[in-house]
Amino acid sequence: MRILLAKTIEPFLSTESDRIACDLIQAIQSAGHFCEGLRIPLIEAIALSGFIRALELENTDLLVCLDQPCHNLRHPAKVLVQWDDAAWKTGTIQGTIHYVGVVPTQSHPPDKTPTSWESGTRRFGNRDELLQCILV
């Protein structure tokens, strides 16, 4: 699968969430998938939602949105990551996955594009669980 990880960034600042995103990209690649990041520069809030909605993503099987403004990106198969704020402050990777157009019911081998997906949610309590949630 070709998995695109989208997140907003503050140019020239390296944050904890950037580190997690890099780590996830490497982990997904290690699992045999194609994976790369889409880094959306934070711009004026009023413009940001329009900017994000106007982006057209092609050549991507699954879009993983790692933060809120990116949740609005358009794609038929999205995984939205919602972090638990309280856990985030303590450095814990914990939260909820929302599947949009994706069904977490079967494993998709790296060389196969999923064909039948639906919606749902799942909890994750650490990085490995998050990875599993993305790759199911």
Next chain:
Amino acid sequence: MKIALCSSFVPFVLGGLRNIVDWLKIQLEDQGHQVEVLYIPQHDRSDLLIGQYANNRLIDLANQADRIICFRPFSYAIPHPHKIVWFIHHLRDYYDLWNHPSRDHPVSPEMQQLKNTLRELDTAALSEAKALFTNSRIVAERLRFFNGLDSEILYPPIHQPARFFCHSSNDEIVYVCRVQNHKRQHLLIEAMRHTKTPVRLRLCGKSGEEHYTTYLNNLISKNQLTQRITFENRWISEEEKAIILSGCLAAAYLPLDEDSYGYPTLEAAHSEKPIITTLDAGGVLEFVQDGRNGFIVPPDPIDLAAMMDQLYRKKQETQTMGREALKRIDELHISWSHVLQRLLQ
């Protein structure tokens, strides 16, 4: 200095246009600069173009970056008081290929309007740049012709050129490049039917066009060339590439109307190998000088075959031409030190 490198991209499509950005980032960071790379997704569908153009205008890096360097369309639309553009190509369907048979849009009044609007927007956005560079003479000429803008040619080097070397000279002409119809690997296979020496051919590269790969395989077997042509239809690592080039007789690069000389040309030159190309190869002709560091022939299998035979028969001269290819790199100032000096002036 804080420098943002801005370009557009299609996810998971790799190659030269990304290399130029990613390799420049490494060079700038080596010089102590802080670099942020912004790739904005771009789709070439006609109904999305103006919206995407407008989207780039929303990106505001004025308070964050000391300067931005922009590459592919429409990243140069990003506003910034110190915008540098290293212009790689136009959206050619709306420029030099507007009347070309390969263009897949109908020439409707709406498309005519879109073409005019894009050209106006490009001219306005590019005019904002503090400095305007292009990656080849052919692109510079198009900028002058269509947009009325002068630019400086800044040839893109390859990353770590020292990894390429010349070790020996075997009987193979190699073509290391993505396997695609417009790269015309088929011309070399057809040429092999007409060669009169035992010269061999090695095609290396991954294909995104399955039908073309099938066509090439059929062409090889139909002409009973399997003993003389090696077709490695896979991704070749950089290390493998350097080794293959180090021992070959010569390299080939036959794209149709390429925007620049192409990295395969440069990789061959760093390996001290002459390059065979064709009269219609576009930017490759800025590097290859016929009879000096390679051969330029009509895109015809018989002409190509004659040159392949000549390279085989006159190995001494072939090796001399390889050394001339290496010299040509310096003549054209193809180096990262020159690139940095010009971009950071």
